[in-house]
Amino acid sequence: MEAEVKTPEQAIGTWKRVCLLADIPVLGSRVVRSSSGDIAIFRNADNEVFALHDKCPHKAGPLSQGIVHGKTVTCPLHSWKIQLEDGVAQLPDIGCTRSFSVKVENEVVFLNV
Amino acid sequence: MRKLKLVMVGNGMAGCRTLEELLKLAPDLYEITVFGSEPHPNYNRILLSPVLAGEMTIQDIILNDLDWYAENNITLHTGKTITRIDRRARKVVAADGTTAEYDRLLLATGSNPFMLPVPGKDLPGVISYRDIKDTDEMIDAARTHKHAVVIGGGLLGLEAANGLKLRGMDVSVVHVMPWLMERQLDRVAAGMLQKSLEKKGLKFLLERQTAELVAGESGRVAAIKFKDGETIPADLVVMAVGIRPNTGLAESCGLHCNRGVVVNDTMQTFDPRIYAVGECASHRGIAYGLVAPLFEQAKVAANHLAMYGIGRYQGSVTSTKLKVTGIDLFSAGDFMGGSDVDEIILQDPAGGVYKKLVLKDNRLVGAVMYGDTVDGSWYFQLLKDKQDIQDIRDHLMFGKSNLGDTGHKGANNAASLPDTAEVCGCNGVCKGTIVKAITEKGLFSLEDVRKHTKASSSCGSCTGLVEQILASCVGGAYQPADSNSKAVCGCTDLSHGEVRKTIREQKLLSVATAMHFMAWKTPNGCATCRPAINYYCISTWPHEAEDDPQSRFINERAHANIQKDGTFSVVPRMWGGLTTPDELRRIADVADKYKIPTVKVTGGQRIDLLGVKKADLPGVWQDLGIPSGHAYGKSIRTVKTCVGAEHCRFGTQLSMSMGVKLEKMLFGMWSPHKVKLAVSGCPRNCAESGIKDVGVIGVDSGYEIYVAGNGGIKTEVAEFLCKVKTDEEVMEMSGAFLQLYREEGYYLERTVHYVQRVGLEHVKKLVVEDEANRKALYERLLYALQGYKDPWAERAEAEKASTVKREFEIIEV
Numbered sequence: 041m042e043a044e045v046k047t048p049e050q051a052i053g054t055w056k057r058v059c060l061l062a063d064i065p066v067l068g069s070r071v072v073r074s075s076s077g078d079i080a081i082f083r084n085a086d087n088e089v090f091a092l093h094d095k096c097p098h099k100a101g102p103l104s105q106g107i108v109h110g111k112t113v114t115c116p117l118h119s120w121k122i123q124l125e126d127g128v129a130q131l132p133d134i135g136c137t138r139s140f141s142v143k144v145e146n147e148v149v150f151l152n153v
Numbered sequence: 154m155r156k157l158k159l160v161m162v163g164n165g166m167a168g169c170r171t172l173e174e175l176l177k178l179a180p181d182l183y184e185i186t187v188f189g190s191e192p193h194p195n196y197n198r199i200l201l202s203p204v205l206a207g208e209m210t211i212q213d214i215i216l217n218d219l220d221w222y223a224e225n226n227i228t229l230h231t232g233k234t235i236t237r238i239d240r241r242a243r244k245v246v247a248a249d250g251t252t253a254e255y256d257r258l259l260l261a262t263g264s265n266p267f268m269l270p271v272p273g274k275d276l277p278g279v280i281s282y283r284d285i286k287d288t289d290e291m292i293d294a295a296r297t298h299k300h301a302v303v304i305g306g307g308l309l310g311l312e313a314a315n316g317l318k319l320r321g322m323d324v325s326v327v328h329v330m331p332w333l334m335e336r337q338l339d340r341v342a343a344g345m346l347q348k349s350l351e352k353k354g355l356k357f358l359l360e361r362q363t364a365e366l367v368a369g370e371s372g373r374v375a376a377i378k379f380k381d382g383e384t385i386p387a388d389l390v391v392m393a394v395g396i397r398p399n400t401g402l403a404e405s406c407g408l409h410c411n412r413g414v415v416v417n418d419t420m421q422t423f424d425p426r427i428y429a430v431g432e433c434a435s436h437r438g439i440a441y442g443l444v445a446p447l448f449e450q451a452k453v454a455a456n457h458l459a460m461y462g463i464g465r466y467q468g469s470v471t472s473t474k475l476k477v478t479g480i481d482l483f484s485a486g487d488f489m490g491g492s493d494v495d496e497i498i499l500q501d502p503a504g505g506v507y508k509k510l511v512l513k514d515n516r517l518v519g520a521v522m523y524g525d526t527v528d529g530s531w532y533f534q535l536l537k538d539k540q541d542i543q544d545i546r547d548h549l550m551f552g553k554s555n556l557g558d559t560g561h562k563g564a565n566n567a568a569s570l571p572d573t574a575e576v577c578g579c580n581g582v583c584k585g586t587i588v589k590a591i592t593e594k595g596l597f598s599l600e601d602v603r604k605h606t607k608a609s610s611s612c613g614s615c616t617g618l619v620e621q622i623l624a625s626c627v628g629g630a631y632q633p634a635d636s637n638s639k640a641v642c643g644c645t646d647l648s649h650g651e652v653r654k655t656i657r658e659q660k661l662l663s664v665a666t667a668m669h670f671m672a673w674k675t676p677n678g679c680a681t682c683r684p685a686i687n688y689y690c691i692s693t694w695p696h697e698a699e700d701d702p703q704s705r706f707i708n709e710r711a712h713a714n715i716q717k718d719g720t721f722s723v724v725p726r727m728w729g730g731l732t733t734p735d736e737l738r739r740i741a742d743v744a745d746k747y748k749i750p751t752v753k754v755t756g757g758q759r760i761d762l763l764g765v766k767k768a769d770l771p772g773v774w775q776d777l778g779i780p781s782g783h784a785y786g787k788s789i790r791t792v793k794t795c796v797g798a799e800h801c802r803f804g805t806q807l808s809m810s811m812g813v814k815l816e817k818m819l820f821g822m823w824s825p826h827k828v829k830l831a832v833s834g835c836p837r838n839c840a841e842s843g844i845k846d847v848g849v850i851g852v853d854s855g856y857e858i859y860v861a862g863n864g865g866i867k868t869e870v871a872e873f874l875c876k877v878k879t880d881e882e883v884m885e886m887s888g889a890f891l892q893l894y895r896e897e898g899y900y901l902e903r904t905v906h907y908v909q910r911v912g913l914e915h916v917k918k919l920v921v922e923d924e925a926n927r928k929a930l931y932e933r934l935l936y937a938l939q940g941y942k943d944p945w946a947e948r949a950e951a952e953k954a955s956t957v958k959r960e961f962e963i964i965e966v
Contacts, residue, residue, distance in 0.1 A: 059964055063964075065960075068959075070963075070964055072963070078963075084677075086676075101717075105767075106680070107680040109679045114679065114680035119680060121679075
């Protein structure tokens with residue numbers, strides 16, 4: 041697995057071990073409870089991992105429960121499509137949810153919180 | 154790598170739509186150059202009439218502003234007319250000497266207005282009605298001159314006449330035929346139209362032939378002279394007698410033309426490097442002059458330019474709507490009738506309403522409506538779908554009355570609504586917002602409106618209203634999609650029917666292989682198509698196909714209903730609405746133990762525990778020890794029963810036990826949409842069998858079975874299927890019907906819509922009349938349901954399994 045750091049300038053923060061890559065289903069997600077609130081970590085079909093605040097910018101729906109496709113998750117409440125890389129809602133909807141740095145090293149997922 | 158060069162000649166609606174579609178598919182394939190004769194970017198030509206009428210401005214009707222061309226790296230040459238195509242050197246040359254080389258050439262040269270070859274046709278003050286320049290000239294003329302004559306009583310001529318009248322001119326319409334809009338209207342409707350236009354102050358001269366346009370002292374046109382010798386004053390003459398495909402350029406380079414540049418089903422001309430779309434193209438002998446077919450062509454041309462090679466244009470059925478404020482008029486198909494067709498006519502001259510439906514072999518082939526066009530879209534849909542209307546023939550004329558059921562105060566006429574009226578009650582969208590989005594963003598389809606405004610995107614009950622608003626904003630440009638060929642979603646061009654057929658014929662056993670085989674455009678689909686494919690796979694190939702949890706909506710994945718705050722609701726099964734003191738005690742204990750905030754009795758005769766945390770679900774299930782109620786699934790929900798002959802003094806049949814038997818038989822049945830049943834013990838029908846997917850009503854001599862009812866968004870009364878004697882027959886008949894629905898219904902199509910689509914006769918034939926087929930259907934259902942395990946028990950048992958843990962456990966850091 042290739043190591044991957046989303047925003048290197050943040051990499052100085054604290055990397056916390058979250059789980060094994062295998063603990064996240066392909067095209068699925070897990071919820072991580074942190075001091076910054078619930079964070080949804082997603083794994084797509086290419087085994088890329090992403091982390092977003094588990095709240096849709098629309099009506100705070102839990103994005104972790106949505107359907108993952110490509111680099112997007114569809115919110116389970118009203119079907120807003122949120123980009124996994126930056127948390128931005130796809131047009132014509134407008135909004136953004138916070139994203140977090142996440143990396144995979146030796147099949148272990150680390151989250152920067 | 155060198156990009157291919159694409160040159161487009163003609164900067165109008167069809168061409169630009171093709172570019173938009175192309176950029177969606179292959180944004181980086183081409184270096185694009187566009188030549189347009191007009192000095193404007195692409196604008197919505199259909200809306201020139203509202204501009205002339207003073208209801209909109211030029212700025213309002215621009216579809217692609219200059220920024221759009223820049224953002225997409227398109228080189229735009231406005232005001233330059235291409236005069237020569239050098240096919241050997243593969244370049245085009247403009248009148249001013251500008252040249253551009255191409256690898257692919259797209260001709261979208263549109264059409265030219267036809268000018269009557271009469272003396273004086275070139276005089277100042279004699280114009281056509283085609284573009285912004287003509288419109289400006291008319292607006293100017295209206296300021297300085299008095300008498301306008303419009304030659305041509307067709308759609309365009311009448312819109313021009315109306316606009317000029319509103320601008321204060323004295324307007325006469327000259328028409329050579331005995332009645333107006335003869336290609337769209339029959340004589341009666343045209344008469345009513347003429348009357349109401351006369352009330353607006355227009356004058357009509359029918360069956361008159363123009364002999365000459367006479368110049369005045371200034372050299373400008375001053376009068377029009379007819380063949381019968383009469384002369385009337387005319388300071389402005391607008392010719393709107395028809396259009397001719399603009400093929401001069403194509404012909405000059407030797408491309409085969411025949412009333413249009415001849416194209417095949419891929420919009421390719423006889424030179425494989427050259428494509429043609431829009432009014433200049435002749436497809437299967439037809440050059441379309443309305444915008445909707447052009448958009449379909451654009452999609453196909455873009456698909457081939459993007460080298461996908463799978464689109465095919467097969468011609469269009471068109472409809473017409475006049476854009477004159479205050480006049481509602483709609484026509485589609487072959488409305489003139491004849492000896493081999495039936496006509497249903499409703500005529501109320503005083504009320505200003507006229508409707509004519511033309512039927513042939515139990516199919517709608519044409520419709521003309523004047524005054525009340527509410528159901529225009531619905532009729533057009535029936536016409537395009539070639540749907541058998543035998544079952545609804547007796548009330549066909551009275552419309553779908555699907556408008557205004559719930560959520561918008563019963564309103565059913567969009568035109569009369571104020572801008573502040575709430576059209577979509579689910580998403581709180583007002584009429585003004587929808588109109589604004591349509592005009593500002595240049596929307597043409599229901600899907601676009603849904604995407605941009607959310608109107609009618611939730612429950613869909615206001616779809617009819619939204620369609621009306623769309624139709625009144627864009628006129629004939631609005632074409633409801635053909636429901637049988639509509640693509641599943643943006644990830645594919647295939648329809649539900651085609652996807653399902655392919656899965657069956659190719660024996661595709663998983664979502665991934667199905668997408669791969671059908672060349673899905675996106676890597677793993679989207680939230681719309683994945684659940685549909687998953688359903689088609691598992692329903693077509695039970696026990697063989699792989700059920701993909703990640704392609705199911707969260708409710709079916711978590712076996713509970715997600716609520717607005719992210720908690721879940723849990724509904725344990727109560728067979729036939731029956732429970733026991735022991736079950737009730739356990740439910741109470743669970744509610745206490747997990748601090749469940751709300752306990753509610755549902756409409757389906759069970760108990761709903763609301764506000765359960767996801768992580769608690771496996772524990773709740775284990776402690777309940779009752780099977781899942783599947784209140785969350787596109788699946789069998791409940792069988793509602795009345796007390797029946799077990800206790801009731803009126804009961805004729807044992808409805809509770811019949812209900813329990815049905816519910817146990819259907820346990821675990823996944824279906825295109827939710828399925829609800831009811832069994833009543835007598836015709837008093839306390840279980841409300843008349844509004845269920847399958848409703849059973851006990852009578853003294855047996856049971857009556859009703860199907861395709863619905864108590865939701867739109868109350869639909871179930872239709873009588875058949876009468877049977879025994880419990881076993883009820884199970885076989887209901888099971889066979891539901892299996893047919895499972896095999897033929899499109900994903901998210903309720904039984905009521907399925908039966909409306911295929912017709913009750915079709916269902917009766919396969920389920921009631923054909924005994925062998927019924928038994929086969931029933932067997933296939935039982936086979937599919939064989940060995941189904943309660944998902945709650947399974948999960949509670951396997952709580953320690955990592956996959957279950959993964960779904961429900963929260964990670965702490």
